[in-house]
Amino acid sequence: MQSYSAISLLRHALGGHRRWPPAWRSPVPKRHYDVVIVGAGGHGLATAYYLANRYGIRDVAVLEKGWLGGGNSGRNTQVCRSNYFYPESAAFYEHSLQLFESLSADLNFNIMFSPRGNLELSHGLEELEINRRWANAMTLNGIDSELLDREDIRRMVPILDLDCRFPIVGGFVQHRAGIARHDAVAWAYARAASASGVDIVQGCEVTGFESDDGRIRAVHTNQGSIGGDRFALCVAGNSSALAAQAGLQLPIESIALQAMVTEPIKPVLHTVIGSAVIHCYVSQSDRGEIVIGGGADPFHSYAQRGVLPTTRDNAAAVRELIPSFGRLRVMRQWAGVCDIAPDSSPVVGRTAIENLYVSTGWGTGGFKAIPAGGDTLAWTIAHAEPHPLLRPFSLDRFETGQLVDEGAAAGVAH
Ligand SMILES: Cc1cc2nc3c(=O)[nH]c(=O)nc-3n(C[C@H](O)[C@H](O)[C@H](O)COP(=O)(O)OP(=O)(O)OC[C@H]3O[C@@H](n4cnc5c(N)ncnc54)[C@H](O)[C@@H]3O)c2cc1C
Numbered sequence: 236m237q238s239y240s241a242i243s244l245l246r247h248a249l250g251g252h253r254r255w256p257p258a259w260r261s262p263v264p265k266r267h268y269d270v271v272i273v274g275a276g277g278h279g280l281a282t283a284y285y286l287a288n289r290y291g292i293r294d295v296a297v298l299e300k301g302w303l304g305g306g307n308s309g310r311n312t313q314v315c316r317s318n319y320f321y322p323e324s325a326a327f328y329e330h331s332l333q334l335f336e337s338l339s340a341d342l343n344f345n346i347m348f349s350p351r352g353n354l355e356l357s358h359g360l361e362e363l364e365i366n367r368r369w370a371n372a373m374t375l376n377g378i379d380s381e382l383l384d385r386e387d388i389r390r391m392v393p394i395l396d397l398d399c400r401f402p403i404v405g406g407f408v409q410h411r412a413g414i415a416r417h418d419a420v421a422w423a424y425a426r427a428a429s430a431s432g433v434d435i436v437q438g439c440e441v442t443g444f445e446s447d448d449g450r451i452r453a454v455h456t457n458q459g460s461i462g463g464d465r466f467a468l469c470v471a472g473n474s475s476a477l478a479a480q481a482g483l484q485l486p487i488e489s490i491a492l493q494a495m496v497t498e499p500i501k502p503v504l505h506t507v508i509g510s511a512v513i514h515c516y517v518s519q520s521d522r523g524e525i526v527i528g529g530g531a532d533p534f535h536s537y538a539q540r541g542v543l544p545t546t547r548d549n550a551a552a553v554r555e556l557i558p559s560f561g562r563l564r565v566m567r568q569w570a571g572v573c574d575i576a577p578d579s580s581p582v583v584g585r586t587a588i589e590n591l592y593v594s595t596g597w598g599t600g601g602f603k604a605i606p607a608g609g610d611t612l613a614w615t616i617a618h619a620e621p622h623p624l625l626r627p628f629s630l631d632r633f634e635t636g637q638l639v640d641e642g643a644a645a646g647v648a649h
Contacts, residue, residue: 236430239343258422259303259429264436264461268296270616271454271463273441273477275299277308277417277602278594279469280424280435281609282616284342287431289610290617295433296463298456300440304421307471308602310539310571312494312528314507314518315603316353316412317378320369323627324580324641325376327607330624334606335415344423346415347521352506353412354383354391356556358401362512370407382407394503399555401512414507414518420605444481450590451481465616467592472537472572474595483586485595486577486633491532492599493541493570495549497563499523508556515552517560525560527553531573531599541570573598578638583612584621584629592616593630 237243237256247255270286272279275297286292297303315335317328339346357363366382373380384405385397397403429435436458443455453462470477475487504519515529529549532542546568554561576582576596581604583594594612597604611622621629627639 236343236426239345258426259435262434262436264296264298264434264439264458266460267462268434269294269463270296270465270467271461272297272467272469273454274306274469274471275303275421275425275435275437276306276469276471277304277421277424277605278597278608278612279467280421280428281605282467282469282594282612283433283435284424284428284431285610285613286616287428287433290613292617293432295428296461297428297433297435298439298441298454298461299435299437302437303425303435304418307571307573307597308421308605309418310494310569311417311602312516312518312526313414313417313520313602314353314412314516315348315415316409317603318353318355318369318373318380318409318412319641320372321639321641322376323639325373325378327611327624327628328603329376329378330610331604331607332411334610335603338415338420338423338606342423342427344419344426346419346423348413348415349521350411350413351518352408352410354388354406354408354506354508356388356403356406356508356510356512358403358510358512360404363405366405366407373409378409379411380407380409391506392504392508394557394559395508396556396558399513408506412507414520417602420602424605424609441477446482446588449588451588465590465592467594467612467616469594471574471595471597471601474574474593478593481588481591483588483591483593485582485593485630487574487582487595489535489537489572490575491536491538491541491570492528492573493532493545493549493568494526494528495546495565495568496520496524496526497560498566500525500563510552510556513552513555515549515556517553517557524566525553525563532570537572539570539572541568575599577633578640579642580639581608581628582630583608584615584625586630596628
């Protein structure tokens, strides 16, 4: 793997940047692999990387119907945080945030991780009480959080309208949270996985499964049949439809979530802001664009575009919080199809089909989970038992009733 460094940048600059090797190989798929992963989003790629680099399983293929990182992993609003309420979620997402903190160095790829803080606003005394409970739970879980009063928030984000329609009375911040460049995370894992021998096959759609004796033997694709010993579905908004083809029913709903960016402006917003009441979140990218997210579309859909009323509501919500942003022009709007479980928590690990694993239910918050999701699923595949951090997120919780109801922290208001 070509090392990315100041020296290599200088050397290639002298050559007019014409000799950079491709970041990953484009192999013709073999007919059989030890592990076949479907979906080259962040989760599929990270799982492949950790399988090859931490757990010694290098005979791995990642099959992607489009281009790698073209799903939700390249469509999200980049927020990374571990401010969850329940200990199970806190432990998992904190593992992920810690992996994010050293990911650029570990993968020799600048993922532009920027721990600029994540501020959750309280728009009334009742919400302040709920947020105080949330922040205290984080402290008990060993995760940094700081309660803020109105004056603290005014100092931190002077452009906020504290006297908006639902006046802001306080909030809490996780200072170690922040953003990372979303597609760089997918590219970084792809490059390192490919260098370790993982075959990443783009333009390869899985269209069916061949099974026998309670096991999956092969997947049917537009590039022929590909056999494997173990299979993992990491296909986000396509999870329930694809799993059904393997004979597995998943409690997952698919809903479009959209985002938009404005024209770039000088730095004015130095933290990520979330408001559950007005229901939007906003940050400023390193390029200066204001990145806006909000509620999901109000119906099920597989369309990666979203509907106009939601776009309008999201823009109106941000304008309510920061009126000056009402003068900015929106440059782009897009959507991804999210995979949402009834308790808004992920569903990861083994299934009733012996050699089939799933990584789904990441919903509107699975970007921040990519490093931990990949690491723990790879461990689970390698050891054929659930990683300790994944036990609470297994599929059988919908039979036992041991749900991890993280609706609020997951940012899912439905
Ligand atoms: C607008 C928006 C904003 C978001 N904001 C945030 C945020 O700020 N922070 C956060 O943590 N999370 C956020 N998320 C959620 C996050 O993006 C996802 O949870 C995460 O990217 C899921 O990653 P993945 O690898 O599971 O799925 P994806 O990145 O979607 O990858 C799945 C891949 O599977 C492929 N695939 C599907 N079917 C097949 C098939 N049959 N054969 C082969 N390949 C197939 C797809 O083409 C796709 O590339 C947001 C999502 C959206 C849509």
